[in-house]
Amino acid sequence: MEEKDIYILGIESSCDETSISVVKNGREVLSNVINSQIKIHENYGGVVPEIASRCHTEVINQVMKEALKQAKLELKDIDCIATTYGPGLVGALLVGVSYAKGLSFASNKPLLGVNHIEGHIAANYITHKDLKPPFICLIISGGHTHLVKVDDYTSFEILGKTRDDAIGEAFDKVARVVGLGYPGGPKVDKLAKEGKEIINLPVTHMDNMDFSFSGVKTAVINLNHKTPNINKADLCLSFEKVATDMLENNILKAIKETKINKVVFAGGVSANSYIRGRFEELAKKENIEMYFPELILCTDNAAMIAAAGYYNYIKGKKSDLTLNAIPNLKLGE
Numbered sequence: 001m002e003e004k005d006i007y008i009l010g011i012e013s014s015c016d017e018t019s020i021s022v023v024k025n026g027r028e029v030l031s032n033v034i035n036s037q038i039k040i041h042e043n044y045g046g047v048v049p050e051i052a053s054r055c056h057t058e059v060i061n062q063v064m065k066e067a068l069k070q071a072k073l074e075l076k077d078i079d080c081i082a083t084t085y086g087p088g089l090v091g092a093l094l095v096g097v098s099y100a101k102g103l104s105f106a107s108n109k110p111l112l113g114v115n116h117i118e119g120h121i122a123a124n125y126i127t128h129k130d131l132k133p134p135f136i137c138l139i140i141s142g143g144h145t146h147l148v149k150v151d152d153y154t155s156f157e158i159l160g161k162t163r164d165d166a167i168g169e170a171f172d173k174v175a176r177v178v179g180l181g182y183p184g185g186p187k188v189d190k191l192a193k194e195g196k197e198i199i200n201l202p203v204t205h206m207d208n209m210d211f212s213f214s215g216v217k218t219a220v221i222n223l224n225h226k227t228p229n230i231n232k233a234d235l236c237l238s239f240e241k242v243a244t245d246m247l248e249n250n251i252l253k254a255i256k257e258t259k260i261n262k263v264v265f266a267g268g269v270s271a272n273s274y275i276r277g278r279f280e281e282l283a284k285k286e287n288i289e290m291y292f293p294e295l296i297l298c299t300d301n302a303a304m305i306a307a308a309g310y311y312n313y314i315k316g317k318k319s320d321l322t323l324n325a326i327p328n329l330k331l332g333e
């Protein structure tokens with residue numbers, strides 16, 4: 001007997017993107033509407049939580065209509081409503097969670113709370129149709145730096161995480177001090193292409209598989225302060241090099257420890273072209289299977305939430321109308 005297709009409606013509002021998507025069978029994107037607030041927050045040099053919440057409220061209904069229209073479906077065709085409920089900004093999360101609860105109640109469709117970090121990992125199932133766990137995943141974003149062993153679609157073991165700043169935070173800070181503005185990651189990426197790897201910056205070594213980016217971040221800030229005429233492109237590239245060295249050290253440790261030779265990247269910083277280039281080289285040299293999500297699925301979007309929702313839904317997981325936003329939700333909780 002042919003199996004019935006499953007359509008998940010994903011909702012994402014944890015930070016500054018309002019996004020709603022319809023994904024078929026966890027892998028096929030029928031729509032992925034993303035309303036970014038970057039232009040608004042740019043004026044303030046970073047995300048202003050109050051403004052983020054208000055913007056989500058203003059656009060979410062329109063984003064929903066557009067997502068169903070592009071998918072050529074109606075709410076009655078959806079099997080489950082999956083929404084990010086953490087981690088993220090509490091006010092921003094609450095907009096998506098409340099909206100999902102309202103939809104679920106009105107349409108009598110099951111509701112499912114999805115962990116945002118799990119969503120970032122699941123972005124790869126959309127890009128790589130044959131990708132299956134187990135694998136090692138490096139989640140590098142504005143809020144998270146996690147090295148995770150993905151045992152199955154819904155079970156994870158954290159191997160290491162940052163002790164201080166997330167790598168994306170460090171990119172954004174470097175961008176700000178060298179005068180590139182917000183959002184910093186893509187701007188550092190672009191400027192670094194014109195630079196040389198000639199500035200010595202400190203690499204922080206950890207005994208385990210944790211990360212630390214505050215040392216290199218502070219070194220960039222101090223150097224830029226003491227030497228105002230320093231070449232900014234060189235500084236950006238040298239920062240990228242040291243940050244990537246730290247990622248590489250831990251990935252090699254994780255491969256050795258787990259004996260899993262498959263490495264998957266996730267999160268906004270995995271869009272970085274220098275990091276991609278370095279790991280593509282490493283993959284060839286060390287014969288590692290390496291996967292990156294397509295660029296649009298690296299940063300926040302609802303398709304990844306729908307994909308993660310699918311794997312939880314087919315396991316029988318469900319939330320009820322008491323679902324609440326959990327700003328500091330951990331992976332695997």
Ligand code: KG4
Pocket residue numbers: 015140141142143144167168169171172183184185186189267268269270271272273298299300
């Ligand atoms: O995954 P994401 O959209 O949000 C979180 O869940 O945190 O990641 C946003 C982060 C920001 O810090 C942004 O500067 C960084 O990803 N980012 C990049 C690039 N594109 C986005 N960092 C470095 N290079 C890029 N090309």
Ligand code: ZN
Pocket residue numbers: 116120141267268299300
């Ligand atoms: Zn994210």
